[in-house]
Amino acid sequence: MATIADYFNSKTLQLMQETFTTVLGVEVCVCAPDGQRILRDALDPDPPQQYLKVPVKLEKEVIGLLVMREPPPEMARQAGANAREADLRAPKWITDFLKLMAAMLSSLCKREHTLRLRVDELSTMYRLTAEFTGRRELSSVLTTVAATVVQLLDAKACTIRLLTEDGKELRMAAANNVIDDRHLVRGSIPLEDSKIDQEVIATKRMVYIPDLEHDSRVLFPEGAKAEGLVSALCTPLVYRGAALGVVRAYKATAYKYDRFEHALMFAIAA
Numbered sequence: 001m002a003t004i005a006d007y008f009n010s011k012t013l014q015l016m017q018e019t020f021t022t023v024l025g026v027e028v029c030v031c032a033p034d035g036q037r038i039l040r041d042a043l044d045p046d047p048p049q050q051y052l053k054v055p056v057k058l059e060k061e062v063i064g065l066l067v068m069r070e071p072p073p074e075m076a077r078q079a080g081a082n083a084r085e086a087d088l089r090a091p092k093w094i095t096d097f098l099k100l101m102a103a104m105l106s107s108l109c110k111r112e113h114t115l116r117l118r119v120d121e122l123s124t125m126y127r128l129t130a131e132f133t134g135r136r137e138l139s140s141v142l143t144t145v146a147a148t149v150v151q152l153l154d155a156k157a158c159t160i161r162l163l164t165e166d167g168k169e170l171r172m173a174a175a176n177n178v179i180d181d182r183h184l185v186r187g188s189i190p191l192e193d194s195k196i197d198q199e200v201i202a203t204k205r206m207v208y209i210p211d212l213e214h215d216s217r218v219l220f221p222e223g224a225k226a227e228g229l230v231s232a233l234c235t236p237l238v239y240r241g242a243a244l245g246v247v248r249a250y251k252a253t254a255y256k257y258d259r260f261e262h263a264l265m266f267a268i269a270a
Contacts, residue, residue: 004030013038020098026068027068029066031053032065033063033064033065035067049070052067052098053065054099055102066101068090139174142162142173145268146159149247152264153249155249155251156227156228156251157177158176158177158248159172159176160172160174160247161189162244164188167191168191169191196217196234200235201245208234212224212229230251230254231253232248235269237269247269
């Protein structure tokens, strides 16, 4: 599991701790999701006390905690030795400050995470281009395309269908991570029966299907359900300006593709 330490080096984390501590006047620790210190102190190796903690999240996953070890000194003095827990509740401005800092760190981690993904994707595209250059058999190229779509888009499965010479049918040309005897990889299907493929080929634009099981345009909803597929992004396979087939990237969830992923899918299919 990723932690905040995967996105910031120890020097930066140390600077964060020192800055937060200076602003609040009480020690603040940057911790792992389990509450353990990320920057270990030989004099204080145990997990810090947690008077107040605020999670740092990447998407929905907690990757770290900002932990205030104890209440501000003046607050503890005013409350006295027999203070109730309610008397030592953190002032709103302190809570708001830590939440703001956690949100800022979450945003920075998200940008770094996205950048790393883009670098990986571009590296894979470079490798894919090199592989294509050295291949001559269409079936081998399409098999590589299907595998690359699954890898780059973190898809659950991918299928590629090509138009027959008369343009009336779509035949299965390649698939990745799909069970062969299921509906999704049947032989040729009439183009006139598939409204989605008709639209993709006619417009040369992507079509997104958020719910394969209940979309009336889907030919084999039972096959998608059996494979555990929920959504699909359908992209025209284009060569020299002509749409020759359709590439489908399947996900196990409803998924919102970003602009880079759309562009990446077009680049792979072109």
